Amino acid sequence: MKEILKKTYLLLFVLTLVWSCEEEDNLEPLGNWELSAPVLGSPTGDVDLVLDENNPESVTKFDWEAAVASNRFGVAYTFVLVPQGSDDFENPLLQITPGNGGKNLFVEPTADQIDYALWAACYAPGSKVNLEWAVIARAIEKKTFASRAASFTRFATERKPSTLFITGDATEAGEDITNAMAMRARKDADGNPTYIFDTYTTLSNTGSFQFRDQANLQSRSYGGDAGALEGCGPGIASGETAQYRIKADLNDDSYELLKIEKWSLVGDAVEGGWGGDVPLTYKGNGVWEAKIEFYQPYDGAGFIFRANGDWGYLLKRVNGTATPDNNGGEVIMESEAGDAGLEFEDMPGPEAGIYTVTLDLSADGYTYSLVKDTNQGPAVAVIGESNNPDGDAVSGNFEFGTYDLPDQLFLMSDGSLITELTKDGNVFRSVKFLALEANRKYILNSADDGSGTTYNEIGDGTISVARDQAYQVNVDFESGKLSWKYYNLKLFHWDEVGGGWDSRLEAVMTYIHPYKFEVTASLSAGYHSKFISPWDIQFGTSDTALTGTMTNGGANYTGIAQNGTYKASIEITDDYSSCTYSFVKQ
Numbered sequence: 344m345k346e347i348l349k350k351t352y353l354l355l356f357v358l359t360l361v362w363s364c365e366e367e368d369n370l371e372p373l374g375n376w377e378l379s380a381p382v383l384g385s386p387t388g389d390v391d392l393v394l395d396e397n398n399p400e401s402v403t404k405f406d407w408e409a410a411v412a413s414n415r416f417g418v419a420y421t422f423v424l425v426p427q428g429s430d431d432f433e434n435p436l437l438q439i440t441p442g443n444g445g446k447n448l449f450v451e452p453t454a455d456q457i458d459y460a461l462w463a464a465c466y467a468p469g470s471k472v473n474l475e476w477a478v479i480a481r482a483i484e485k486k487t488f489a490s491r492a493a494s495f496t497r498f499a500t501e502r503k504p505s506t507l508f509i510t511g512d513a514t515e516a517g518e519d520i521t522n523a524m525a526m527r528a529r530k531d532a533d534g535n536p537t538y539i540f541d542t543y544t545t546l547s548n549t550g551s552f553q554f555r556d557q558a559n560l561q562s563r564s565y566g567g568d569a570g571a572l573e574g575c576g577p578g579i580a581s582g583e584t585a586q587y588r589i590k591a592d593l594n595d596d597s598y599e600l601l602k603i604e605k606w607s608l609v610g611d612a613v614e615g616g617w618g619g620d621v622p623l624t625y626k627g628n629g630v631w632e633a634k635i636e637f638y639q640p641y642d643g644a645g646f647i648f649r650a651n652g653d654w655g656y657l658l659k660r661v662n663g664t665a666t667p668d669n670n671g672g673e674v675i676m677e678s679e680a681g682d683a684g685l686e687f688e689d690m691p692g693p694e695a696g697i698y699t700v701t702l703d704l705s706a707d708g709y710t711y712s713l714v715k716d717t718n719q720g721p722a723v724a725v726i727g728e729s730n731n732p733d734g735d736a737v738s739g740n741f742e743f744g745t746y747d748l749p750d751q752l753f754l755m756s757d758g759s760l761i762t763e764l765t766k767d768g769n770v771f772r773s774v775k776f777l778a779l780e781a782n783r784k785y786i787l788n789s790a791d792d793g794s795g796t797t798y799n800e801i802g803d804g805t806i807s808v809a810r811d812q813a814y815q816v817n818v819d820f821e822s823g824k825l826s827w828k829y830y831n832l833k834l835f836h837w838d839e840v841g842g843g844w845d846s847r848l849e850a851v852m853t854y855i856h857p858y859k860f861e862v863t864a865s866l867s868a869g870y871h872s873k874f875i876s877p878w879d880i881q882f883g884t885s886d887t888a889l890t891g892t893m894t895n896g897g898a899n900y901t902g903i904a905q906n907g908t909y910k911a912s913i914e915i916t917d918d919y920s921s922c923t924y925s926f927v928k929q
Contacts, residue, residue: 378485381420381448381478382408389492391471392457396498399455406449410480410487418482419445422452424460427473427492436460436474438561457495462502463556463563465575469499503593504556504563507540512550513581515627523558524628525706526591532684538593543603543629543704545586551578554591554598565591572596586625588650603650606631606658606702607731610646612638612692614729614739618877620652621730629705634716635730636697638740645689648674648702648711658702658709659687669693671712674702724801726779726816726827727809733831733851735876740826744800748820749789756785758793769821775917776813776829778857783808787818787825799825811856813915830876830919832860834911839871839899852911861912863929868906871899874913874922882913882922890925902926 384406386392395401410418423435437460441447466472477490510516510523526540546552554565554572566576572591581587581600588601607622613635614621623631638644650656657677662685664673670693680687690711697716703709729737752771754761761779764771779785784805789795797804798818808814812829819826831854837847852860852874866872874882874893883897893900893913903909908929913922 376412376414376416376485378413378416378418378480378482378487379411380487380489381410381480383478383489383491384408386493389494391494391496393496394454394458394498396454396458396500399453399458399498401454402451403454403457404449404451405476405478407478407489409448410482412482412485416482417446418480420448421445421479421481422450423477423479424457424474424493425477425490427475429475432477432479432488434560436464436561454498458498459502460561461495461497463561465563466497468497468501471496503536503538505536506556507591507593508555508558508562509542509544509552509589510555510558511552511578513547513552513578514550515545518550520555520560520562521558523555525558526554526589527706527709529679529683531682537682539590540593541588541590542706543586543588545625545627546581546584546589546600548580548582548584551580553578565593565596567596567598570597570599572598601650601656605652606648606650607652608635608646608700609649610644610689610692611640612644612646614638615731615734615737618736618879619731619738620649620734623700623702629703631702631704633700633730634697635700636739637692637695637713639692639695644692646692647689658711660690660711662686662688666712670698670714671710674709674711724799724806724825725809726785726806726814726825727781727812727829729809732810736828736830736879738826738828740824741801742823743787743798743818743825745823746796746798746820749796749798751789751791752798752818753788753791753793754785754816755788755791755793756783760791761785763791764816764818769819771818771820773814773816776815776858776915776919778811778917779808779814780811780856781808810854812854813858813917830880832874832876832880832913834862834864834872835875836864836866836870836872838867838869850911852913858917859912859914861910863908863910866903866907866909866911866926868904869901870903871901872903873899874911874924880919882915882924884924889927891923892921893924894921895919900924 392403405422412418420441422439423432424437425435439450439452441450461472471494473494475490476493477488479486479488507526508523509526510520512518516522516524524544526542529537529539531537555562564575565572566578567573586603588603590599605622607620609617609620611617621635623633626632648658658674659677661673661675666672669691675685675687693713698713701712724741729739748769752764762777765774786805787798799806815828817826832852834850835847837844850862850864852862854860881896882893883900884893885898887902889902910927910929913924915922
């Protein structure tokens with residue numbers, strides 16, 4: 344038994360020694376072995392292939408004999424097409440990994456694959472292209488290759504891509520092409536491609552961008568300048584850093600950048616109504632969002648999305664795409680709906696409350712959604728709090744609570760009477776505009792000395808003011824809501840004869856407590872002027888003096904006789920019926 348064990352141990356030792364020697368031989372230093380080049384097979388000679396457009400799936404077989412590693416390491420292959428005379432195999436026109444993890448000794452690219460590669464390299468349709476096909480052999484760190492000339496004649500019909508991406512260091516996705524941002528492909532009324540693409544994103548002024556039909560380096564690129572697209576052209580400079588709608592039209596090889604100052608909500612379901620503008624905030628990747636309060640002043644109140652305060656850029660809901668809760672759906676630019684064969688509608692306002700509004704203009708589909716905020720009650724009552732404080736007619740409301748209707752109602756501040764509100768059924772109105780201040784607290788009380796009932800159950804019962812302004816206030820005891828409104832004013836200045844109304848200057852005025860507005864602007868002799876809050880307020884006069892009185896609805900003012908910079912000031916009456924004005928040349 345002992346003799347058997349000794350022989351067994353001896354045999355194991357010898358086997359281990361033999362294995363160790365063989366392993367050591369296989370682990371020679373990496374530089375002490377050779378890798379032969381693959382030997383090309385068919386097609387033989389200088390092949391001249393006409394790619395069959397009528398049979399795009401037809402294949403051409405390229406094969407070769409194996410390369411051999413002197414240490415018997417495994418070899419893998421890559422097939423490439425490169426321009427004739429090029430040895431840049433790292434950036435080929437076409438690259439194919441053979442089957443079996445790269446170990447097969449042939450590839451069979453289709454006519455369509457080869458034509459796509461030539462199109463992506465911007466060779467003209469129907470042209471004969473002189474290339475080389477090469478096979479690269481790799482084993483560990485060693486690499487050899489063999490190449491042979493070949494000519495290919497492209498399809499006669501030019502290709503048009505069905506997808507388009509935007510990439511470059513000026514884009515949100517950066518210059519890594521694999522992260523390129525997909526664009527929306529527009530379709531016509533029959534669902535056919537229009538070869539028009541668009542997307543919404545930020546562009547930076549520190550770089551450039553280009554379009555690609557696929558998110559890889561072997562794809563077709565489009566660059567250009569001044570609105571013209573060029574296949575394989577230079578990168579496009581965006582100019583100012585901002586959000587843009589980027590449109591590419593491959594029918595006439597053009598592109599267009601529309602700067603998006605803002606997307607906002609307009610309608611009677613949000614503050615300001617159809618004369619307002621409640622903005623969203625850009626979050627990135629084509630998405631805008633904000634928390635917005637919705638109202639239901641009447642059954643059927645709704646809203647739309649508007650870009651840049653321009654009625655020419657409206658998004659409305661595509662008919663038949665409403666979400667189950669009716670608080671979302673697909674959107675379409677009103678001006679594009681006809682070509683797409685789509686009907687549209689205003690978005691219906693949800694039940695009253697605060698909602699997170701999301702407008703998603705990424706390529707997966709332009710949509711909007713409303714998600715109700717679970718925390719609906721304000722911690723404090725504020726007059727003048729708005730998502731759009733710089734709008735024209737700015738309005739809003741808050742719920743002050745449920746109370747019995749009093750006989751009288753007074754607005755007080757620091758124990759002093761501001762005004763008695765006028766009773767009109769269940770509503771008390773200020774009638775005139777009250778000059779309220781942001782650094783004061785106010786209360787609603789049933790007694791003119793503040794000793795009666797205070798009508799506000801929010802917080803400590805006081806009411807704050809978001810900004811100095813002239814406010815109209817209504818207190819509705821039936822709905823339990825206090826509503827408010829104020830106007831921002833602009834100096835409109837235009838050449839009635841030359842550029843006309845569309846070329847007007849709109850200089851935003853600053854409110855100065857109480858009841859004053861002013862602005863400094865460059866004005867031109869002979870131009871027409873008015874102080875306007877579109878379109879409720881239009882102060883003007885036929886008088887041409889540099890100081891005087893204007894009335895709401897008065898004539899256009901034409902008193903600027905010399906070009907120059909002027910400080911324009913007005914002081915309004917508390918009902919906005921008239922104002923005193925002055926223009927002082929600086």
